[in-house]
Amino acid sequence: MKDRINHRGYRGKLRAKGKVQSARNELLPQVAHRFALTSLLFAACLCVLCGENSFAQTQPHQPPPPDKRIQYRIDLSLDYANRKYTGSERVRWVNRGDRSTGTLIFHLYSNARVPGYVAPKQADEPRLEIVEVKSAESEAPLPFTLEEDNTILRVNLRQDVQPQNSGEVLIKFRGEVPEIDPDETGLVAHVMQQVSAAIGGARELRRPRDTNFMCRGVMLLGTWYPVLAARDGEEWLRRVDPGIGDATVADVADYEVNVDASQGTSIFTPVESKQVATQTGRAISTFVAENLRDFAVVAGSNMTSEERVISGIKIRSIYRREHEVAAKRALNIASNAVTVYIRRLGALPLRMISLIDAPLVTTLSNAEFSGFAAIASAFYVNFDSPAVSSMPDIIREQRASVEESLEWTVAHVVAHQWWGTMVGSDPSREPVLDESLANWSALVYYRETYGEQKADIALDEQLRGVYKLYRTFGGEDLEANLPAKFYRNTFQYSAIVTGKGALMFEALRKLLGNEKFFAALHSYYDVNRFEIADLDDLRSAFAASASVAERRSVSRTFDRWLLAKHGDEDIAPPDPKLAAELGLPTRDPKNGRNVFSRVGKFFWQQMTRIR
Numbered sequence: 001m002k003d004r005i006n007h008r009g010y011r012g013k014l015r016a017k018g019k020v021q022s023a024r025n026e027l028l029p030q031v032a033h034r035f036a037l038t039s040l041l042f043a044a045c046l047c048v049l050c051g052e053n054s055f056a057q058t059q060p061h062q063p064p065p066p067d068k069r070i071q072y073r074i075d076l077s078l079d080y081a082n083r084k085y086t087g088s089e090r091v092r093w094v095n096r097g098d099r100s101t102g103t104l105i106f107h108l109y110s111n112a113r114v115p116g117y118v119a120p121k122q123a124d125e126p127r128l129e130i131v132e133v134k135s136a137e138s139e140a141p142l143p144f145t146l147e148e149d150n151t152i153l154r155v156n157l158r159q160d161v162q163p164q165n166s167g168e169v170l171i172k173f174r175g176e177v178p179e180i181d182p183d184e185t186g187l188v189a190h191v192m193q194q195v196s197a198a199i200g201g202a203r204e205l206r207r208p209r210d211t212n213f214m215c216r217g218v219m220l221l222g223t224w225y226p227v228l229a230a231r232d233g234e235e236w237l238r239r240v241d242p243g244i245g246d247a248t249v250a251d252v253a254d255y256e257v258n259v260d261a262s263q264g265t266s267i268f269t270p271v272e273s274k275q276v277a278t279q280t281g282r283a284i285s286t287f288v289a290e291n292l293r294d295f296a297v298v299a300g301s302n303m304t305s306e307e308r309v310i311s312g313i314k315i316r317s318i319y320r321r322e323h324e325v326a327a328k329r330a331l332n333i334a335s336n337a338v339t340v341y342i343r344r345l346g347a348l349p350l351r352m353i354s355l356i357d358a359p360l361v362t363t364l365s366n367a368e369f370s371g372f373a374a375i376a377s378a379f380y381v382n383f384d385s386p387a388v389s390s391m392p393d394i395i396r397e398q399r400a401s402v403e404e405s406l407e408w409t410v411a412h413v414v415a416h417q418w419w420g421t422m423v424g425s426d427p428s429r430e431p432v433l434d435e436s437l438a439n440w441s442a443l444v445y446y447r448e449t450y451g452e453q454k455a456d457i458a459l460d461e462q463l464r465g466v467y468k469l470y471r472t473f474g475g476e477d478l479e480a481n482l483p484a485k486f487y488r489n490t491f492q493y494s495a496i497v498t499g500k501g502a503l504m505f506e507a508l509r510k511l512l513g514n515e516k517f518f519a520a521l522h523s524y525y526d527v528n529r530f531e532i533a534d535l536d537d538l539r540s541a542f543a544a545s546a547s548v549a550e551r552r553s554v555s556r557t558f559d560r561w562l563l564a565k566h567g568d569e570d571i572a573p574p575d576p577k578l579a580a581e582l583g584l585p586t587r588d589p590k591n592g593r594n595v596f597s598r599v600g601k602f603f604w605q606q607m608t609r610i611r
């Protein structure tokens with residue numbers, strides 16, 4: 001629980017933002033100063049709006065100049081047919097701290113295994129192997145060690161990197177991804193798994209195979225290369241806890257990636273290829289991108305895409321042809337969501353956002369990366385197609401629910417480009433900063449696109465409803481900002497973090513009113529862009545926007561929703577009528593079928609939600 005109260009990002013950021021502090025006790029006046037400064041700047045903004053241009057407007061935080069940024073130059077050679085790849089990366093790390101260091105730490109996320117994992121004969125997890133590490137300057141081999149069951153690569157440099165200087169290394173690696181059984185990725189499988197998590201309370205853990213796999217002709221490489229660990233002041237953030245949420249956290253970096261693959265294999269990344277050179281039977285595509293936190297790659301044999309430009313950002317929907325109808329719908333939703341978020345949350349300095357129809361396994365309905373979001377193919381259902389007629393009635397009857405849910409999910413994953421990509425955070429330690437905020441942002445999309453009435457229905461169904469069902473099934477109320485490892489499964493995580501956590505933002509909006517609320521959110525976004533924020537940053541932004549009289553209530557609202565258990569009063573208590581209707585309590589997931597036959601409409605609506 002200690003992790004909950006940490007101030008590491010804040011301290012690191014003060015440095016990064018040029019406010020160097022050596023002693024922690026000097027932070028307090030600094031915080032006060034920052035409140036005052038932000039308030040002043042905010043006041044200045046209002047003045048500008050009133051036509052008094054005597055104060056400068058607050059400027060959004062900018063990334064460092066290109067030569068002071070972390071940079072990856074990667075050559076990736078794909079053996080699509082055999083689900084393997086080799087790669088070499090030249091990584092430039094910039095020391096933004098105050099002390100020199102001679103060690104670089106990389107995460108090899110693909111090698112993480114859940115506790116007690118026993119490898120089956122047929123590999124079912126991805127693998128990332130280090131072949132060689134060299135100095136980029138001298139090309140001399142560098143000593144390195146693999147730690148924590150091959151999930152950490154520690155490289156010892158020959159010379160320390162001084163503050164504000166950079167060090168470069170060359171790393172050769174190879175990897176492979178498992179083939180996933182298509183049966184694990186269908187809509188029925190997804191729904192059955194949700195039911196079993198609800199009834200049996202099964203423990204779920206995110207696995208590397210969830211985002212690194214081949215299935216139905218789609219190869220997703222989510223964490224395929226050694227990734228520099230993020231820095232917290234003078235320390236590397238090296239710990240990774242298995243949990244139900246996303247585990248990756250990284251500083252922004254520039255990328256130049258060359259992907260060499262057989263001709264006829266389509267390659268998609270967060271940006272479009274700058275050029276494609278061909279050799280016999282092979283094509284080399286070059287991708288160049290700035291300020292991303294990761295670089296996902298998708299390779300596919302039967303994929304196509306459609307796109308649209310909104311405010312200079314290309315929105316792209318990538319799909320397999322049989323999912324054209326849902327993919328076009330997703331493109332429309334994403335385009336509208338980007339328009340709303342730019343207006344309400346702030347400008348997005350990305351060139352492109354891609355949505356991909358990916359056959360994700362049960363327990364995972366979407367996965368977000370920088371400029372890139374995967375949504376489970378299971379939910380790209382065209383209810384008018386002949387294929388759907390073979391699905392169980394009980395699922396076909398849920399058409400409205402599944403379609404509504406896809407809309408909410410697209411709005412949610414698009415919002416992650418603001419909360420997760422631009423404003424970084426550590427999702428395994430403070431999931432509220434990306435998960436809850438992205439989910440609440442989807443509500444903003446509803447409100448701005450359809451008006452209050454439909455937004456209220458969405459609020460009830462997508463946020464309150466999940467919590468209520470979870471409590472009706474006997475799930476206990478929890479604090480909404482625990483480290484992700486404390487949540488048992490997707491059901492619990494959706495109810496508490498994505499549901500209750502998001503509702504805190506509604507409570508804050510009601511408390512402060514739209515003007516102050518969005519000013520606070522804007523300020524949080526502007527100040528923390530390109531950085532890694534923590535909860536204190538969010539709280540500070542809201543405190544700064546509130547009047548002195550309101551500050552205490554703001555603080556109490558944060559505490560009430562994130563650190564206490566008032567969900568039953570604030571959201572909804574368990575519903576005895578629903579429980580009776582469901583025939584609860586039942587503890588045996590094998591009896592799911594019996595429960596199915598008795599369940600009410602509400603249950604099914606909730607169970608066919610994309611989570």
Ligand SMILES: [Zn+2]
Binds near residue numbers: 368412413416435438
């Ligand atoms: Zn999310």
